[in-house]
Each structure stands twice: as structure tokens, then as C-alpha cells.
Amino acid sequence: MKGKGSVDPRLKKAMNLHRLGKLDQAAQAYRRVLAGQPRELAALQGLAGISMQKGDARSALALIGKALKVSPGNPDILEAKGQVSLAKKDPESAVEAYRSCLAADPKRATSWYNLGVALQQCNDLTEAERAYEKALGLAPASPEALNNLANLKRQRGDFAAAIPLYRRAMGANPNQALFKNNLLAAFRGQGDQALEAQQHAEARDAYLEALKVDSSDLPSRFNLGKCHLRLGRPDLAADVFERVLEQHPERTDARQNLGHSLRRLGRPSEAAAQFRQALGDQPDDSRLLANLAGAENDLGDCESALAHFRQALEIDPSDLDIRSNLLLTLNYLENVTESEVFEAHQAYGRQLEGGVEAATPTVGESLRPPLRVGLVSADLRRHSVAFFVESWLPHLDPGRIEVFVYLNHHRSDAVSERLSACCAGWRKILGKSDDEVVRQIQADRISILIDLSGHSAGNRLPLFARRPAPRQVTWLGYPNTTGLSAVGYRLTDSYVDPPGENDTLHTEELVRLPAPFSCYLPSAEAPPVVSPPSQSRGYVTFGSFNNLAKLTPSVLAAWAGILQAVPDSRLLLKTRMLADPAIQAQIHQTFAESGIVRERIMLLARDSDTAEHLSRYNEMDIALDPFPYNGVTTSCEALWCGVPVVALAGNRHRSRVSASFLDVLGLDELVAGTVSDYVAIAVKLAGDKDRLAKLRTGMRERMAGSALMDGVGFAATFAQAMETIAAGGDSAGA
DSSP states (O other), X not given: OOOTTOOOHHHHHHHHHHHTTOHHHHHHHHHHHHXXXXXXXXXXXXXXXXXXXXXXXXXXXXXXXXXXXXSTTOHHHHHHHHHHHHHTTOHHHHHHHHHHHHHHOTTOHHHHHHHHHHHHHTTOHHHHHHHHHHHHHHXXXXXXXXXXXXXXXXXXXXXXXXXXXXXXXXXXXXXXHHHHHHHHHHHHHHHHHHHHTTOHHHHHHHHHHHHHHOTTOHHXXXXXXXXXXXXXXXXXXXXXXXXXXXXXXXXXHHHHHHHHHHHHTTOHHHHHHHHHHHHHHOTTOHHHHHHHHHHHHHTTOHHHHHHHHHHHHHHOTTOHHHHHHHHHHHTTOSSSOHHHHHHHHXXXXXXHHHTOOOOOOOOTGGGSSSEEEEEEESOSSSSHHHHTTTTTGGGOOTTTEEEEEEEOSSOOOHHHHHHHTTOSEEEEOTTOOHHHHHHHHHHTTOSEEEESOTTSTTOOHHHHHTOOSSEEEEOSSOSSOOOOTTOOEEEEETTTSOTTHHHHTOSSEEEEESSOSSOOOOOTTOOOOOOOTHHHHXXXXXXXXXXXXXXXXXXXXXXXXXXXHSTTOEEEEEOGGGGOHHHHHHHHHHHHTTTOOGGGEEEEOOOSSHHHHHHGGGGOSEEEOOSSSOOSHHHHHHHHTTOOXXXXXXXXXXXXXXXXXXXXXXXXXXXXXXXXXXXXXXXXXXXXXXXXXXXXXXXHHHHHTSGGGOHHHHHHHHHHHHHHHHHSOOXXXX
């Protein structure tokens, strides 16, 4: 007989064989034990274990069943049953077994872990998470439990909770590649989640962490470049996309984004080269063609841009963004008729509105005072449009007008903060669908919705096509019609849009304000006005800080004529794209063909800040306004800094804005009706040193005392215009 507590020698032999991995011999030994002692738990468990090792889950489960009859509540046997059930892909039975095991012995970390696995397979993720947390409470360094709990949190998008768990798993088992890959996926997922939510700084940080885990991770690197672009760091974005292309030259999406980065850096010739190379691989990509056209606009080659926009629309006629960019380009061109431009805008409107179901605005109480006016714009931040909104917005009578802003941009700044303080509501709508924004506008009970973008960047004209407000207006950010029947009114004045033919070239009714149609607020960073630089230099400096698309061949020819007629004079040009050496060379070549030597043309790119930019006007004696698309903010900046502006007045809004400012200031003598008059006025002014000095000395006072800067008066004018529009017919039918 065996003594008390002794082990049967046959069982001991079977267990030793099992430990040595001699499974067949061990199985025979266990069976011999069971032949004499069929209720021997250790033999039943050992034989069940061998069956599992051999992949015979059915036999293992039968043996465990016998063991449970011998010891029904035995946690060891119940845990084994759970393991076998998991192996048989029967998670429901495994859950039952592990719950019974843990009821008997709740401090089994492995059983809590395996219960979590079984519950996860049953898709009971909440209970699975609880089971993993119990396991970690008992065994905090369990890498498998840490990893699985992190997987659950990552699965539901809680990356902030998953990431430290993956780090702990890696700390417990640094050699497990799975944990590293999961940590990488968590950082990447965190970045993707933030990117989708337009949280670009958070996304950037997540992608940088992902690249610390694996510097070769292409999705993280690519999206890091997109974040840099959104965060206003095209230099960093360009570095990222260049690195992607070094390893994957076939990635046209990286080449396209490199092109975008180069455009932002003021290097459009390099951007155009990237777009052309990408088109070599994808010649029928409409977006690539449109991007090339955008770079050509930056280069001042609007004719080529127009051709490429048209080619892109032949490939994809439904792309309204491309069509909108084409319309903007038409405003720069000299050789298109106004009727052609109008028809193109009407075609856009017909296409957009033909595929949109209009909302049903509530007309009743929303048109009673105070009127709720919504401003839709991407530019109510440090941007030119904001200079013409901040001037009057703080002076509105809240008893008459309440303003709500719908900002279609990812970034706000100090200007946005100042503007938002004047508003009853400030909504960020970038990334939100038209349906969502329509619901928001109607929840805000907007009386009059105003588009401040037209066909410029960041517009939401498709939103206006839905007719979310009873009255809809366009104003300020674009010098032409929207082409939409849904937009009933356009704010302007009689100078920039003389009555008559201009009315027939708009789908909107023109509401003419007392001139001017806008009101300007200069930057607080503007330097004091100084004497004309010609007094100390001995020569006159003409200048323009307008973008290259406005510098048409006729403009450059007129400027060359002015330089020829004023010996030793200089021309100062400044715009972001002049950072591009190819553009610099082209401009010098253009003037050289007219006999103007290189030294007389001074080219500057973007300055580091607003103060430095505005100080550049101290280097200019006379500002030359481009045509047919005039300057707007550049003209106001020059005048505020004491620099007289010479303008050519055309017959449409785009070519009459600078002239309208000069008219308000009582400086009609600086407005020409023909190109030859334009040249003559500039030449005459350059020769009148006393007039230059007098204009400069008194310009800021003249401007500050004019209607162009009367924010209080303009606020009242604006309120009256809104009340007139509210009292009129439904804008959707105007």
C-alpha cells in the first residue's frame, strides 16, 4: 500500500515521461494508472494534456469531463476545460468554464486572461476588457494581457489608453515584434483619428511617435507631410514628401503633395515640374491637371492655366472645384469678353444647382429684428478679407443685427478671436458636410446668409445652392457673380459696378451701397509714414506687391514704358512667388526685352511678418496698380503707408476697385481711362517731387477721415442694407 501523501510510482513515472516530452510512452503510463485507478485526477489531467498537445481536443475534453465528475469544482480542471474549449473554437463553453474556475479561485491571473480571450471571441468586448483588467490587477507585468487589453482600447478608438499598455507590454517582452507593430498601429491610428478631426498638431505628434517606433513606416511619413502642410510648414512638408519619393518614386500622390508644398514655398516652377512628372504616369488625372493649372497661375501664365483647367474638365466635367478655379482664372485674363465670363459662371450655377435638393428655410420669425446674419468664409483670420470685416463688425447695433460666422478653415488666430468676440455665434465648418452645415444654419435661425468667398479658395458655394437661409447674398471676396440663382443679392456700389450692363452680367440683384462698397481697417503693425525714398536716393521707385497672375503682358509693357520715360527710376516687385529663381529670371528677361537693365528691377519674396511687409512700402514712391484685375488690400496698404496709387479704371468691378478707393479719397487725378493715360499719370507724378511729398505727408490723415475707414458709418450702412434685403423678395427667386 502507498503511504499517506505518497505518489503512486506508476503515476510518478508517467509524469516524468510527460515532462521529458515522451508523449506516447507517458500516455501509455497514464492509461496503466487509470486501468487500476479510474478516478486518479492527476492521470486524467495528464492524459488530457497529452491529447491537447497532439491536437486531439475531443479526447481531451472527454478526459476532463471524467475529471470533473471526480472533483466537480476543481479550479485546475475547470481552467483546463476552458483551454480545451478555446482550442476547439468553442468560446461560449470556454467562458462558462473560466467563470466557474474563477468562482472557485478568483485570484487566477491566467484564468482571467483566458476568460478575456474567450469573451473577446464572443464579441463581448466590455466584459473582455474587464477580464483583462482583472488579470493585470493580479499580474501587472503580463505582456499578453497588456497587449490584448490595448487591442480592445485601440479597436474602439481609445488610442491614448492603448499606447501606454503597448509600451508596458514591450517593456515586459522587448523581443516580441507583435507588440512593436501594435504600438506602431496605435500611434498611426491616433494620427489618422486626429487628422480626420482636423486636429493637425495632434496628428503630427502622433505620426512623429509612430516614426520613432518604425522610421520606415510609409503611411505615417506620408500623413506627417500632410499635417505639416495644414499647419503652415510647407518647408517641413516638402522634406517629408521628397524623402517618400526617394524610396517610392512611383507615388504620384507624394509627388502631388510635394508640388503643393513647393507652391506654398513660393516655388511654382518647381511645383509645376512635379505635377508634369506625375502627369507622365497619370495623364488622365483631372486633379493633377488642375494642380498644374494652379501652379501656372502662380507663375503668371494664366492662359496655360485656363487651357489645363479646361482639359481637366473634359476628363471630369462634374468636378465643381476645378470649374470654380477656372472661373477665378477668367478674371485675370485680358482677352476674354465679359459675356464669355458671365456664361461660364452661369454654366457653373446650372451644373451645381441641377444636382442639389434645396432645403426649406423658415421665412417667418427669422426675418424679424434683430436680423441674424451669417458670414460664410475661409478667410476670417489673418487674411485680406478680414481687414474689410473687422473695420465695421464691432460697431453693429446688436438690436438690429446679430452676426454668426461659419468659418471654413482649420486654423484660427488672434484676428479670429477678435472677430468672434463681436459675434453671437462662431461655427467651424471645415470638414462638415453641407447637410450638417444646413442644419446648423437653420438651428441658428439665420435670416441672411452672406458668402464672402465667391469662387476663391475655401468657398462653400454648394452650401448656398442648398438655400439654407431665406435670403442669400455674396460680397467682398470675389469680383464677379457667383452664377447661382440661389444667391439673390450682391453688395456693391455705383462706382465699381456702374448701373446698366453690369446688372445684366450677374445672376444676383445688385444692391448698391453708398460708396465705397467696403470698409478698411489697417494693421496696427503699420510703420509711421516716412518721406518719399526718392528724396534721399535721388531716383523714383515704382512698385507693386500684387500676385503674379495680375501682372498681365499689358501691365508689364505699361510698366516698362514708365521706366523708359523716367530715367534711373526703379521698379520694386514683391510677392511670395518671387522666391522662385525661374520667375525672377523670366521677369528680368521680360524687362530686358524693353531695354530695362537688371539693376532697375528689384524683386522681393514674402517677408517674415506683417510689420516687415508693411515697412517695404517705405521703399516705394509710387504704387502701380495692375489691370484688368486691380489690387484691393495692396492698394489700401500702399495708401495707408502714404504711397499714392496710379490706377487704370475699366468697366467692371475687378478693374474699378482701386479707382473707387482713389475716388473716395478725392484723388481722381491718379485714375486713368486708357493705358497711355496710365503711363502719363505715373510719369508726371514721378517728376513732381513736391506733389509726391505732399501726398505722402497727408495720405494717412486723408484716408482715416474718409468713408473708406468709417467703420461706424459703414456698420449703419450694412445694417440698413440687411434690413432692405430682409424686406425684399425671397433671394432664392431673385
